[in-house]
Amino acid sequence: MRRHPADITPLTFLDYPKKAACILWYTGCNLRCPYCYNPELVLGCSDGGVDEMAFLRERRGFLDAVVLSGGEATLIRDLAGLCADIKDLGYFIKIDTNGSNPDILADLIDRKLIDYVAMDNKMPSTRTWKLPGGAKLFDRFSLSLQALEASGLPYEIRTTVHPGLLEESDLLQMIRECEQLGYRGTYYLQYFFNAGPTLGNLEPPTRRYDRPLLDKYAPLRIGYRNFPEDRGKN
Numbered sequence: 432m433r434r435h436p437a438d439i440t441p442l443t444f445l446d447y448p449k450k451a452a453c454i455l456w457y458t459g460c461n462l463r464c465p466y467c468y469n470p471e472l473v474l475g476c477s478d479g480g481v482d483e484m485a486f487l488r489e490r491r492g493f494l495d496a497v498v499l500s501g502g503e504a505t506l507i508r509d510l511a512g513l514c515a516d517i518k519d520l521g522y523f524i525k526i527d528t529n530g531s532n533p534d535i536l537a538d539l540i541d542r543k544l545i546d547y548v549a550m551d552n553k554m555p556s557t558r559t560w561k562l563p564g565g566a567k568l569f570d571r572f573s574l575s576l577q578a579l580e581a582s583g584l585p586y587e588i589r590t591t592v593h594p595g596l597l598e599e600s601d602l603l604q605m606i607r608e609c610e611q612l613g614y615r616g617t618y619y620l621q622y623f624f625n626a627g628p629t630l631g632n633l634e635p636p637t638r639r640y641d642r643p644l645l646d647k648y649a650p651l652r653i654g655y656r657n658f659p660e661d662r663g664k665n
C-alpha cells in the first residue's frame with residue numbers, strides 16, 4: 432500500500448533546474464550517512480499522512496515539477512504508480528537518490544516516468560570508512576550511473592562533503608571514477624550543512640578544502656554549493 436509523504440516544500444526554484452517545483456519528503460532510507468540532516472525522515476517508517484495528490488491537483492498550472500526526496504526516493508512504495516499518477520497531472524518529475532537501487536532506477540527510466548535525476552556519490556570505490564547499509568554501494572552506484580548515461584536523461588552527480596570525512600584525494604578519485612564511467616556533466620560538491628542534529632552527530636569542519644587543487648586536478652568541472660567561503664556573495 433502506498434504511503435504518503437511526511438512533508439511538502441510547496442515551492443522551490445533551486446531543486447529542479449529552470450523549473451518551479453515542490454518537494455515531497457518521504458520517510459525511509461537504506462543508508463546512514465553521518466552528515467545526514469534529515470534523521471527523522473531516515474529513521475521514520477510510518478505513513479507521513481500528507482495528501483500529496485490533493486496538493487498537486489490544486490497546484491496544477493502554478494508548478495512545473497515535483498521532486499521526490501527523503502529519505503531515499505527509490506524506496507518509496509509503489510514508486511512507479513506514484514510517478515504515473517503525478518505524470519497524469521502534467522508534472523515533470525525529478526528524483527533524489529543515493530544510487531543504491533539501479534534496477535528500480537532503470538525501470539523508471541524505461542517506463543519514461545522520470546525526467547531528471549540527482550544522484551549522490553557517497554565515497555570512492557576504495558575508501559574504507561564504514562557506511563551502514565553501504566555494502567557494495569559503489570558497485571550499485573556504478574550500475575545506476577551507467578543506466579542514466581545510457582538513457583540520455585538529464586542528471587547530475589553530487590557529493591555532500593565534510594573535510595573530516597572526505598579528503599581532497601578522495602574527492603578527486605570520486606570525480607575521476609564518475610568520469611571513467613562516462614559522466615561528462617558538472618560534478619557538484621555540496622558543503623556539509625550544519626544547521627541541527629545529524630545522524631552521526633558530526634562536529635563542524637575544522638578546515639577548508641583546497642579548491643584550487645581540486646579545480647586543477649579534477650577531470651570534470653566542479654560546481655561548489657554552500658561552501659563557507661562563498662556565503663554572502665551574489
Ligand code: SF4
Nearest residue numbers: 460462464467502529
Ligand atoms: S544523506 Fe541521503 S542517503 Fe544518506 S542517510 Fe540521509 S537521506 Fe539517506
